[in-house]
Amino acid sequence: MDGSDITRETSAEHIIASCSSLYIHSLLPSSNSRAEQSTFTLFPMPLLYILLLGFLLSHTPCCCSSAPASDTLTEGQVLAVGDKLVSMNGKYALGFFQPAASTISKSQNTTSSRSSSSWYLGIWFNKIPVFTVVWVANREEPIPHPNINSTKLKFSSDGNLVIVINHGDAVTESLVWSTCIVNRTQTSSINTTTSGAAVLLNSGNLALLTNSKVMLWQSFDYPTDIALSGAKLGWNKVTGFSRKFMSKKSLIDMGLGSYSLELDTSGVAVLKRRNNPSVVYWHWASSKTSSLSVIPTLKTIIDLDPRTKGLMNPIYVDNDQEEYYMYTSPDESSSSLFVSLDISGQVKLNVWSEANLAWQTICAEPADACTPAATCGPFTVCNGNAQPSCDCMESFSQKSPQDWEFDDRTGGCIRNTPLHCSTSANNQNMTSSTDIFHPISQVTLPYNPQSIDVATTQSKCEEACLSSCSCTAYSYNNSRCSVWHGELLSVNLNDGIDNNSKDALYLRLAASAKFEKRKKKATNIRVVTAASIIGFGLLLMLVLLLLIWKNKFKPLYNNQGSDGGIIAFRYTDLVRATKNFSEKLGGGGFGSVYKGVLKDSTNIAVKRLDGARQGEKQFRAEVSSVGLIQHINIVKLIGFCCEGDHRLLVYEHMVNGSLDGILFEKGNAASVLDWNTRYQIALGVAKGLSYLHESCHKCIIHCDIKPGNILVDASFVPKIADFGLAAFVGRDFSRVMTTFRGTAGYLAPEWLSGVAITPKVDVYGFGMVLLEIISGRRNSSLETPYNTRSSTTRYQNVEYFPVQAISKLHDGDVKSLVDPQLHGDFNLEESERICKVACWCIQDNEFDRPTMGEVVRVLDGLQEINMPPMPRLLASLTEQLGAATPV
Numbered sequence: 001m002d003g004s005d006i007t008r009e010t011s012a013e014h015i016i017a018s019c020s021s022l023y024i025h026s027l028l029p030s031s032n033s034r035a036e037q038s039t040f041t042l043f044p045m046p047l048l049y050i051l052l053l054g055f056l057l058s059h060t061p062c063c064c065s066s067a068p069a070s071d072t073l074t075e076g077q078v079l080a081v082g083d084k085l086v087s088m089n090g091k092y093a094l095g096f097f098q099p100a101a102s103t104i105s106k107s108q109n110t111t112s113s114r115s116s117s118s119w120y121l122g123i124w125f126n127k128i129p130v131f132t133v134v135w136v137a138n139r140e141e142p143i144p145h146p147n148i149n150s151t152k153l154k155f156s157s158d159g160n161l162v163i164v165i166n167h168g169d170a171v172t173e174s175l176v177w178s179t180c181i182v183n184r185t186q187t188s189s190i191n192t193t194t195s196g197a198a199v200l201l202n203s204g205n206l207a208l209l210t211n212s213k214v215m216l217w218q219s220f221d222y223p224t225d226i227a228l229s230g231a232k233l234g235w236n237k238v239t240g241f242s243r244k245f246m247s248k249k250s251l252i253d254m255g256l257g258s259y260s261l262e263l264d265t266s267g268v269a270v271l272k273r274r275n276n277p278s279v280v281y282w283h284w285a286s287s288k289t290s291s292l293s294v295i296p297t298l299k300t301i302i303d304l305d306p307r308t309k310g311l312m313n314p315i316y317v318d319n320d321q322e323e324y325y326m327y328t329s330p331d332e333s334s335s336s337l338f339v340s341l342d343i344s345g346q347v348k349l350n351v352w353s354e355a356n357l358a359w360q361t362i363c364a365e366p367a368d369a370c371t372p373a374a375t376c377g378p379f380t381v382c383n384g385n386a387q388p389s390c391d392c393m394e395s396f397s398q399k400s401p402q403d404w405e406f407d408d409r410t411g412g413c414i415r416n417t418p419l420h421c422s423t424s425a426n427n428q429n430m431t432s433s434t435d436i437f438h439p440i441s442q443v444t445l446p447y448n449p450q451s452i453d454v455a456t457t458q459s460k461c462e463e464a465c466l467s468s469c470s471c472t473a474y475s476y477n478n479s480r481c482s483v484w485h486g487e488l489l490s491v492n493l494n495d496g497i498d499n500n501s502k503d504a505l506y507l508r509l510a511a512s513a514k515f516e517k518r519k520k521k522a523t524n525i526r527v528v529t530a531a532s533i534i535g536f537g538l539l540l541m542l543v544l545l546l547l548i549w550k551n552k553f554k555p556l557y558n559n560q561g562s563d564g565g566i567i568a569f570r571y572t573d574l575v576r577a578t579k580n581f582s583e584k585l586g587g588g589g590f591g592s593v594y595k596g597v598l599k600d601s602t603n604i605a606v607k608r609l610d611g612a613r614q615g616e617k618q619f620r621a622e623v624s625s626v627g628l629i630q631h632i633n634i635v636k637l638i639g640f641c642c643e644g645d646h647r648l649l650v651y652e653h654m655v656n657g658s659l660d661g662i663l664f665e666k667g668n669a670a671s672v673l674d675w676n677t678r679y680q681i682a683l684g685v686a687k688g689l690s691y692l693h694e695s696c697h698k699c700i701i702h703c704d705i706k707p708g709n710i711l712v713d714a715s716f717v718p719k720i721a722d723f724g725l726a727a728f729v730g731r732d733f734s735r736v737m738t739t740f741r742g743t744a745g746y747l748a749p750e751w752l753s754g755v756a757i758t759p760k761v762d763v764y765g766f767g768m769v770l771l772e773i774i775s776g777r778r779n780s781s782l783e784t785p786y787n788t789r790s791s792t793t794r795y796q797n798v799e800y801f802p803v804q805a806i807s808k809l810h811d812g813d814v815k816s817l818v819d820p821q822l823h824g825d826f827n828l829e830e831s832e833r834i835c836k837v838a839c840w841c842i843q844d845n846e847f848d849r850p851t852m853g854e855v856v857r858v859l860d861g862l863q864e865i866n867m868p869p870m871p872r873l874l875a876s877l878t879e880q881l882g883a884a885t886p887v
Contacts, residue, residue, distance in 0.1 A: 070853070073161075073198045077862060079153040081119070082687070083853075084695065085200045086126055091336075092204040093126035096148065097133065099252040118142030120254050121153055121163055121177070123204055123219065128336060128352060129697055130359065134204055134226045135219050138163055138177040139254040151176070161198050161208055161217070179208055179217045204228045224248065225257070227327075227339040234263050234317075234324025243324070246274075247341045250408030258410055259345040259372060267323055271345060271366075273373035279447070281345070281373045282366045284325075301363075307351050308362055311337055343407045344389075345372025370492040373447070377412025378487035381443060385493075393491075394438045395513040412487070417513040421469040433466045437474070437506040445475055445505055446488045455481035465508060477503040566627040567639030571646045578606050586658060586708055595653065603653035604638060607722070608646075616642050623649075626723075629696060633688030635711055635719045651721065655714050658721075659769075660707035663776055672819075675826035677716050678773050682834060683859045684718040685710055689766060690852035692723055693759040701757060705765030706746045707772060745780055749873060750846055760846035766855070767841025770834060771805055776819030803874050806839045810867070833858065839868040 071087050073079055084095030098119050121137040143151050143165065150166040156178070163176040196211035205228075208217040220231045221241070225248050227233065235242040247257030256274075264270045269284035295316050303309045314327045329337065336352035346369060349362045366372065369389045370382035376390035377399075383389055390404075392413035398404050399411035421433040455461040461481035465471040470485040491505065575581070577596035585593045591610040597603055623640045630636075641648040656662065659681065662673060673681070692700040702709070702723050709722045748764035750757070771779055779801040808817050814832050815824070837858055843849050850858070857863040 071200045073153070073155075074196065075155040077154070077857075081148050081151065082691070082695065085198075086694075087200045087202050087204070089202040090126055091202065092123055092134070092200055094121070094123050094200050094206060096121055096143075096151065096153075097124065097131075098145070098148075099133075099254060100131075117145050118253075119145065119148045119151070122254075123200070123206060125336065129357060132359070133254070134224075134228055134338060135206070136224050136248075136254045137219075139224060139248070140256060141176050142254070143176060155198075159216075181208065181217045203230045205230065224254070225341045229312075229327060229329040232322075232324040232326045233261065233269060234322060236322045238321060245341045247343055247345065249410075250343060250403060251406040253406075253408065257343055258374070259341060261341050261347060263323065263325075267318065269325055271341075271347065271372065273345065279373045281371060305362060307353075307360065308337065308349070311351070312349075344369060344375045344409075370490075374489040375409070377409045378489055379413040379415075380409070381440065381491050381493055383493040393440065393488075393507055395509050415510075415513075417510040419469070419508065420510050420512070421466075433469070434511045435466060435508050436511050437462060437465075438509050439504045439506055440491070441504040442494050443505055444490070444492045444494050445482070445503075446473070446484055446491050449475070449482035449484055452481040452483055462506070465506075471508065473505055473507050475503070475505050566623055566637060567650070569639050569641045569648070569650060571641050571643045571648070574606055574641055574648055574650070577604065581606070581608065586660075596650075603655075605651045605653045607649040607651065609648065619647060625698070629692070629700070629723070631688055631691045632717065633684040633719055634691065634723060635721045654711035654719060656712040656716065658708050659710040659712060659718065659773075662712060663707055663772060664778060672776075672821045673716075675818075675822055675830070679827070679830055679834065679859075681710075681712070681716065681718045682770055682773055683856070685720060685766065685769070686852055686855045686859055688718070688720040689759075689762055690856050692720070693762070693852050699759060701759050702762045702765075703757070704746075705762050705769060707769055710769070748846065749844055758846060759852070760849050763841050763849045763852060763855070764846075766852070767838045767849075768802070770838035770841065771801055774805070774817055774819070774831065774834060774838070775801055776821055777801065800874075802839075802842055805835060806868065806870055806874065809835050809839060810870070833861075833865065836865045836868055840865065842871060842874075843868065844871045844873045 071085050073085060079085065079095065081096045084093045086093050096119050120133075120139065120142055122133045123135040124131060124133045143163070147165045150168075151163065152166070153161065153163050156162045160181055161179045163178075164173040165176060166173050197209055199207050199209060201207055203220075206219040207215050209215055220228075221243060223231055223243060223245050225245055227245060232243050233245065242262065244260050244262035247259040249255040249257045258273055258275070260272050260274055262270065262272065264280070270280045271282040272278065272280045295314050298314050302312050302314070311329055312327050313330070314325070316325050317323065327339070338350055340348050340350060342348055342364075346364045346366060348364045350359045351362055352358075353360045368384045369375070370384040376382045379393050379396045380390050381393060383391065388404075390409050392398060395416050396413035397416055399414045400408075403409070403411055419433070419435050421435060452461060452464045455464045455476075456479065458476040458481075461474050461476040461483070464481065465474040465483045468483075468485065471483050472486065473488055474481065474483045476482075488505075488507075574596065577598055578594045579596075581592075581594045583595040585595050585605060587593065591608045594606045594608070595603070596606050619640075619642050623637070623642075627637050635654070636652045637649060638652060639650040641650070662671065665671075689702065689705070692702065700723060702720065704722060705720075709720065711719045711721050713719060746765040746768045748761040750761065768779055805817055808814065809832075814828065814835055817835060818826050818831055837850075837855055841849055841855070854863065858865045
């Protein structure tokens with residue numbers, strides 16, 4: 001098992017010990033009155049904390065630092081949709097995915113996008129912005145979309161790693177896929193029940209290990225269409241187990257395709273079409289002996305290319321145990337390359353280009369795209385010099401245009417007009433046909449011809465084909481007649497043949513097909529002529545109407561979809577929609593939010609960004625990036641405005657407003673959240689933050705987690721707002737951080753240190769929010785004065801809820817922490833769990849805090865959590881407040 005150690009340096013430790021005294025003494029007002037000074041020291045610590053942070057945060061940048069997710073799944077844990085394992089080097093991820101692809105239609109010159117209706121479990125490159133799957137578990141058993149939310153990867157009772165679908169209860173499950181290690185270890189001394197973990201290794205290999213680190217199963221033994229560094233192509237001579245690569249069916253169908261890369265019986269790597277017909281069309285070398293000489297030659301060729309120099313070392317091994325080909329990469333953490341068996345049957349070496357942000361194909365074998373057997377399907381002509389290389393024969397059309405757009409051409413083409421051929425009722429050998437033949441020159445002839453020796457002339461050869469209703473083509477060359485029955489496969493254009501050559505393929509067509517083609521062509525000419533005359537007359541009218549409508553009926557927005565599906569609004573339209581920004585919903589560190597209504601009565605929330613100084617191009621790029629973020633617990637970005645100095649973002653509007661208003665606006669007993677709703681809100685916010693931190697291509701730190709930035713929809717589903725806004729204000733954070741004064745109670749202590757901020761600052765803010773969800777009150781408050789008539793105001797008690805929460809938690813008195821408005825109607829186990837999570841989240845040292853992924857697992861009940869210690873900052877605070885409180 002490979003892996004890497006992760007070392008961390010504590011950057012904020014040095015401030016913890018001195019923070020308490022700094023808060024107390026540095027902000028005391030200068031006064032000669034001992035009484036006044038004594039009174040001031042009784043203010044609660046969070047208020048001083050807020051003042052100090054409000055000053056220092058104006059000089060502290062927010063930098064993004066990602067933290068890797070776990071690379072291991074153990075017994076008792078499950079992997080659901082949205083979860084993933086990430087290798088220790090961060091290069092690979094394992095999870096559920098839905099294939100999707102965007103292609104350009106060459107025939108219609110349009111771009112089409114299509115997603116599969118099925119889901120798969122697979123491994124992909126985690127750091128490459130282009131989603132690239134390198135291994136699929138259930139390629140022949142895809143998961144239907146309606147069942148995906150009840151699908152999980154877990155360990156079965158017999159130690160296998162399995163994908164199961166739950167059917168509404170905890171008992172009924174259907175098996176989708178299994179590692180099936182029992183069958184492979186029945187005669188082994190290894191006990192399969194001791195499998196302890198599934199680990200995603202740094203090589204991209206998913207390994208099933210026992211508690212003693214013995215490997216029971218690995219994904220490298222069951223490759224799909226991609227060979228990574230360290231994956232073997234070959235077979236085990238002892239067990240007979242074979243490792244071969246199989247192409248996928250299409251860009252959105254991970255099922256088995258038509259081609260395989262494997263070792264033949266002589267030990268030579270070959271490419272083979274698996275069926276209809278099964279044929280070998282490419283050899284790595286002529287023999288096993290020549291295979292050995294090819295390796296150093298290939299190594300030289302690879303090193304001559306600057307894009308692959310030093311990145312790939314091909315290897316051939318042949319011993320008593322096994323025989324295989326493989327390659328290794330010297331630097332797995334940085335190199336990004338792979339060998340793939342393409343849908344069309346070519347083996348390609350692909351390297352990631354950072355300059356172009358795309359995969360580049362360095363070489364392909366066979367070099368001619370038309371060499372793979374039947375690569376275009378039946379009744380097609382392949383041209384290796386054209387893109388696309390496949391085209392239908394005369395009077396044929398694509399069987400499935402949608403499949404063709406996504407590289408699945410196995411269906412080929414079908415006739416536009418059926419053949420006219422019948423067999424005599426009296427004599428089965430007599431046929432009647434009015435069909436004709438269309439010559440196709442400069443082509444290689446199809447597979448499996450049948451020779452007709454008695455046909456000594458071309459006319460007799462044609463008659464021989466017409467005499468059989470199953471005959472689809474003939475060729476007559478050098479006094480030899482060949483006919484083909486059924487589908488025509490592997491007809492390739494050959495530019496080396498003279499146009500006048502008689503070595504041509506004569507395709508059988510219905511006579512009406514030629515007539516229909518001429519009729520259609522004449523009709524098209526008449527239609528085009530009439531349309532041109534009418535269109536020219538309408539053009540002037542259309543231009544006039546457009547000029548009128550442009551001034552009279554201005555559209556509410558334009559450029560829809562120009563930035564990844566996000567709408568580009570005009571500033572004047574947003575002014576109109578918000579009634580000149582008259583109804584303010586709230587504000588935060590990045591600007592104020594106003595309610596608006598579009599012309600179609602859609603309610604929106606418009607965020608006016610303060611301090612955004614980006615150019616239009618950079619701003620649009622950031623909008624496109626943020627617009628790609630899709631999660632049920634994150635507010636959806638609808639559009640933006642970028643005109644002059646105006647920078648605005650448009651979000652969906654939440655009818656229930658913010659969590660701040662729901663929790664803290666008292667007076668309406670009907671609006672008090674029940675315990676289950678509170679718990680689901682906490683879990684939803686945790687999942688949203690986990691997505692921002694660990695599942696986005698680029699780690700996103702919120703930097704301002706507070707109840708006011710958590711919105712609630714009509715179904716009380718929480719949605720995080722103001723995510724990713726730090727990117728819009730660039731590197732100059734001074735303007736933004738000065739506006740954080742009102743929300744500094746949710747900010748972590750490391751904001752004081754001036755070091756790079758990590759996702760753990762969001763974890764700290766989430767912990768503070770959890771405490772307020774539990775108590776239904778703000779963390780910072782003063783109780784009623786003990787003697788309000790005294791000339792010197794003295795307070796009976798200063799309350800800072802985090803101190804009270806962790807103290808009560810240690811005393812086992814969690815009940816007293818829960819909102820009294822619930823009147824004891826809550827789940828005690830859940831309340832203890834959520835209190836522990838909150839207190840771990842607000843630890844002084846960021847490395848003591850859990851990741852949001854760990855928080856989600858604890859709140860889901862999938863992971864246990866220990867009793868948290870009292871943070872030193874809170875302990876010091878408690879001591880100093882106790883000393884300052886008058887007797």
